[in-house]
Amino acid sequence: MGLAWKVTVTVILFALAAAAAVVLIVSLLGTPPTVDFTSQSPGAPINVSLQTVGSFGTGSHPTWVSYLVESPQGQWVHTTVFQVPQHTRVNVTIYQYDSGSPLRNQQLGQVTGTAANAATINGKAFRVIDSNSGNGIAHTFSIPALGINVPLYGNNANANLCGAAPCTSSSPHKVIRFSFTTPGPGNYRWQCFVPCGLGFLFGNGGPMSTLGYMGGFMKVVA
Amino acid sequence: MSDATAPAGAAPTSAGETPPDVPQDRAHHWWRLIAIWVVLCAILDPLYWFLAGPHIPPGTMTDTAQGAQFDFNVLLVIALPVLLGVWIYLVYALVTWRASRGGPDPVAGPFSRGHLGIQVGWILITSVVVLFLAGFGTYELVQPGGAGGGEGTSPIWTPTSKTILPIQVIGQQWKFTYRYPTFGGFETNQLVLPNDTTIEFNVTSLDVIHSFWAYQLGVKADANPDYNNVAYATTQQLGSFTVRCAELCGIWHGAMYNNGVVVSKDQFAAWARLTAVRLHKNTQLLPPYALTYTPDANGADGSYYPDTVDPYSHAEQYGATQPKGGG
Numbered sequence: 089m090g091l092a093w094k095v096t097v098t099v100i101l102f103a104l105a106a107a108a109a110v111v112l113i114v115s116l117l118g119t120p121p122t123v124d125f126t127s128q129s130p131g132a133p134i135n136v137s138l139q140t141v142g143s144f145g146t147g148s149h150p151t152w153v154s155y156l157v158e159s160p161q162g163q164w165v166h167t168t169v170f171q172v173p174q175h176t177r178v179n180v181t182i183y184q185y186d187s188g189s190p191l192r193n194q195q196l197g198q199v200t201g202t203a204a205n206a207a208t209i210n211g212k213a214f215r216v217i218d219s220n221s222g223n224g225i226a227h228t229f230s231i232p233a234l235g236i237n238v239p240l241y242g243n244n245a246n247a248n249l250c251g252a253a254p255c256t257s258s259s260p261h262k263v264i265r266f267s268f269t270t271p272g273p274g275n276y277r278w279q280c281f282v283p284c285g286l287g288f289l290f291g292n293g294g295p296m297s298t299l300g301y302m303g304g305f306m307k308v309v310a
Numbered sequence: 311m312s313d314a315t316a317p318a319g320a321a322p323t324s325a326g327e328t329p330p331d332v333p334q335d336r337a338h339h340w341w342r343l344i345a346i347w348v349v350l351c352a353i354l355d356p357l358y359w360f361l362a363g364p365h366i367p368p369g370t371m372t373d374t375a376q377g378a379q380f381d382f383n384v385l386l387v388i389a390l391p392v393l394l395g396v397w398i399y400l401v402y403a404l405v406t407w408r409a410s411r412g413g414p415d416p417v418a419g420p421f422s423r424g425h426l427g428i429q430v431g432w433i434l435i436t437s438v439v440v441l442f443l444a445g446f447g448t449y450e451l452v453q454p455g456g457a458g459g460g461e462g463t464s465p466i467w468t469p470t471s472k473t474i475l476p477i478q479v480i481g482q483q484w485k486f487t488y489r490y491p492t493f494g495g496f497e498t499n500q501l502v503l504p505n506d507t508t509i510e511f512n513v514t515s516l517d518v519i520h521s522f523w524a525y526q527l528g529v530k531a532d533a534n535p536d537y538n539n540v541a542y543a544t545t546q547q548l549g550s551f552t553v554r555c556a557e558l559c560g561i562w563h564g565a566m567y568n569n570g571v572v573v574s575k576d577q578f579a580a581w582a583r584l585t586a587v588r589l590h591k592n593t594q595l596l597p598p599y600a601l602t603y604t605p606d607a608n609g610a611d612g613s614y615y616p617d618t619v620d621p622y623s624h625a626e627q628y629g630a631t632q633p634k635g636g637g
Contacts, residue, residue: 192516193480195487195497198592216591232485232568235499277565283483283517290517292483297561 120167120300123157126309133267134172139164139183140227140240140280144301145252152295153186153227153284155302156253164254168278168304176270177203180229180238184262185255188224188242189282196228196281199266201236207266209241217241227280229264231306234276238266270308279303339406347398351391359387368528371551371572372543374458375528381450388439455542460513460531463601465540471508474542477501478599479513481520481533484562486553493582495599496589501553501570504578505545513539514602520559524570526551533557538601545572 125134137158144154144166156164172178191197198216199207206213219225223242230237243249243260250259280302283291295301363383370376409416451457455469478489480497489497501524503509513522513531520533522541526549531541555566573581586593597603 193482193487193497194592194595194597197595198589200499216595218595220595232499232565277562279484279562281482281485290483292517292560296483303562 120169120304121165122307123159123165123167123170125160125170125172128160130173131176133177133179135179135181136170136172137181137183138229139253139255140186141250141253141255142186143251149295149298149301150252151286152298152301153286154253154295154300155227155280155304166253166300168300168302169307170304171307171309172270174270174272174308174310177267178270179267180265182229182238182240182264183255183257184226184240184243184264185250185259186226186240186242186284187245187247187249188219188222188226188240191219191225191239192283193281194219196230196237197225197239199238201231201234202238202266202268207238207264209262209264211263225282227282227284227302229278230281231276231278234268234271236268236278237281238264240264270306273308273310276306276308277303278306339402343398343402346402347391347395350394350398354394355387355390358390359383368526369547371526371547371549372458372528372545373454374543375526376546377450377454377457378528381447384446385443388443454544455508456540458528458530458541458543460539460541463538463540465542469508469542469544471544474508474510475504476510476512477503478601479511479522479531479533480603481513481515481517481522481555481559483517483560484555484566486520486522486555486566486568489596489599490582490586491599494586494590494593495596496586496593497596498585498589499568500585501568502578502581503545503570503572504575505548505572506575508542508544511541511543512601513541516603518559519557520555520566521557523554523556524551525554527570530556536602536604548572548574 125136128134139156139158140153141156142153143151147166154166155168157167157170158164197219199205199214206215208214217225217239219239223244225239226242227240228237229240241262241264243262247260250256250261255261280296283296284302285291285294285296288294288296296303299305363379364370366379366382368375368378370379451459452467454467456465456467461467476491478491479501480487480489485499486501487497487499488501489495511522511524511529511531513533514537515533515535517535519535521530522533523530524543527543527545529541529543531539533539550569550571553568553570555563557563559566
């Protein structure tokens, strides 16, 4: 092999390695989009709608469970990052389309950190759900730094559940509502505490460990 | 016996001159170095001990934290003279023996020779320091009551207090919760401790390995699934402290922290009573208090969890009803 060939091969291999490194870094640094709720009327309560789906249905991980956020324009966005103003009441509505199971830790079966430490499910107030009865708990919406935890009651696993996001009200679902007041500026981690990463050790891999699926950030800005 | 301070054969220079470093000069340098070293040590060691020492982390919130602070201060007071010895010699050499601009070329000194007294003295001093630190460190590592470290299921070093408050620390991806078995077994996100009380932390996990690190309490114990890791500390100061997970445990490991607080005994009793009432409904749904729990069957949709190893095992399940005839 002549010198020209050696140089050419070396340059090509180096270029490929560099490209692979760039792709890897970009993919690792990539974050899901942020849904911005700060443009709503100043001082007025913010309405944030989320939905949970048992399998997202498309993309690189179609079988993964996921949250979605509805933008102020009414579009469902595959993300778990949303931005809200500081010291503002946030009214959360979660459309829960997944089935449930007993909790690994029933401590997560109680509502904490919300207004009056309460939430409603299909319009009925509740503070605690016994995850061992009925359909169990599908997911939780929890912001640990704020002490917020809301268990999301599951749907009957034998029903014809929605299998691809975004789900519509024609599929079996529960509607959970609660409110809280945002603190000062900062990025607040929120996540589901039900180990719902099907097929992963302890259920906490995959969608439980990937931004945009079962955990994300609530960005509070001034 | 040769003498390191004796001329012992001056090294000839390229010009055939005798080095200027005569024994009297060398003894003079040694005494000057020792004097500077003694004076600086006599000033800086007490200054550190009395001014900086009381503020060294992790503080004095518990006896174990105070023990850690004391150990660090002792080690630093011993290490400071060694550090000063090196620095003083370096600075002295730079100032005294540097080649001056425009001066004569540097010349070699006399040959180095062994000195039995110095050799024996060096070995003796360093041996005494190292052996003292080994004994001191070993003793401090186990007192009081295990020095705040996890001692496993059957602690060897236990506190002398007869009234001990047990608190269970439960690690899970990705937060800590706390059970108070002597107050009905309620489980909460808050870690509230009474002052002037010996605490027995029973640390376990519901999934992977975590580590309960209550920094200002001087307590650090691994949280392993199916294992009760016991650590002790006696509170002696009011205030808040930080709890962090100190074992890389997944994506939200860095966010796995919260704050605890040490309050007066009266405040603690009031808080415990109120919390027991407030959480009563959910406490009834928790499994009976146990030192470890097997969460195998309790994941979402149950059976994806690796059930091949003792799936519904000896340990008490946590939070969910075990399937009948499971396994």
